[in-house]
Amino acid sequence: MKVSIIGATGYSGCELIRYLRYHPEVELTSIHSSSTKDEAFSAFYPHAKQLCTLPLETIDPEKIMTVSDLVFFATPSGIAKELAASFVRAGFPAIDLSGDFRLKTQGAYERWYGHRGAPYELVQCFDYGLAEFRQHKQSKWVANPGCYATAAELSLAPLLKEQLIELDSIIIDAKSGFSGAGKNLTQATHFTEAHDNMTLYKMNQHQHIPEIIQQLKKWAPELEAIQFSTSLIPVTRGIFATTYVKAKQPISDEELIAVYRNCYDDNPFVRVQAVGVYPTLKQVVGSNYCDIGLAYNPATNMITIVTVIDNLGKGAAGQAIQNLNLLAGFPEVYGLDQLPLYP
Structure with a gap:
């Protein structure tokens, strides 16, 4: 091709x-x-x-x-x-x-x-291209998801599909490396502003908010809104998303892991961590992987989801290649089955 x-x-x-x-x-x-x-x-x-x-x-x-x-x-x-x-x-x-x-x-x-x-x-x-949940895999035209949106949607899909959480409790705190801002220089991306610093931006105004809600509503039509914040951290690549949701019923960490593995076991690029293990940016940089760790707090009845992707990989080019593979009928891993860049 x-x-x-x-x-x-x-x-x-x-x-x-x-x-x-x-x-x-x-x-x-x-x-x-x-x-x-x-x-x-x-x-x-x-x-x-x-x-x-x-x-x-x-x-x-x-x-x-x-x-x-x-x-x-x-x-x-x-x-x-x-x-x-x-x-x-x-x-x-x-x-x-x-x-x-x-x-x-x-x-x-x-x-x-x-x-x-x-x-x-x-x-x-254009078909929305969240690769793990494509409904029209042979669509000729694909709108690749945003980087924050990819992390948020993969974080929440299993819980929404199984109706395990209160829909008005979703809080997503996402942090991105500076390559997500593109090549054009702004004051926020100057070295003196970015180095040794962390900056919250586009509070309640980020363009990925409606995209995320649009996709989440496919799994939970009653959902109305989410709380979503984005920050820049002084790294080149990567998105670190921490999502907090209230469970409808108490659930153990083992049960949480089972829900996610049941959802993603047939998806080669989503790696669910073991109980008590939480992913780091370094383990996905330069790759198309999305790594997810989970925890339930019985004192607050809250589930915490820790998700990491490379904003240029799974959040952009990697997922685009994955969507190409789906369209062309190639094995999904073609061009993408390489080790992340480490250290």
Whole structure:
């Protein structure tokens, strides 16, 4: 299978290239940038010298559809919605890593992202790509989930599906490394602001909130709202999400683990930890894994869920490759069954 990447010079695009290099059934045939052309990829990323020799090209949908079988959009939100229509009209498969096609309610994108969204009919063409729970695995067009959303949804799915928690008790405290902010520099991402610091941002306004609720309501239609906060921590990669929920009935740690393993045992990229073991960022960095640890506190009747993913892996490029595998009928682990980067 031949693929192209639009937005190859961003962090997610760079990560797509790294994963695709190890995919036994996929050939990367072209890479594209809206701001650069006719330069080698290694001019931006010297670590790829001799490993990715493709030149960066301008974005030409007709040419992409001639040389490839599928296109990835690894662009910031607001770009794919302008480019995707020509691919959809031609019936050409596309996987979008931005937020342009995730929110299915009219007006939601405009409210949470702050600018005009894609036409409603185009948004409805895209299947929401939470890989472990895809309903339409052969959909030609996939809206890859956000990084925070992936961690939150995988954290809560087993409890919601089994109706084990009070729906008005969900509190998610999520922390991300700075690569999640992309390459554009802001005051918050200056070294002097980020080093030895932790910053909470977008309180009650993060664009992943409606995405998370949209997915959680598929498992619990009565759910109305969640409490969700996001912070930046001084690491390069990774999301560390701690979720607190009130149990409907007392439950042991062993029973909790059993619920999660029953849900995820057939999913190769979700690893449920043993009783009393809680995951760290280091054990998933550079990978498509989602690791989950659990605990129940009988004194408060609260369940704590600790979830870690790599925001560029399972939270972006890794899950996009996983969705490619589902679409193409490849084994789900192709291109992704490699050890995380440790230490």
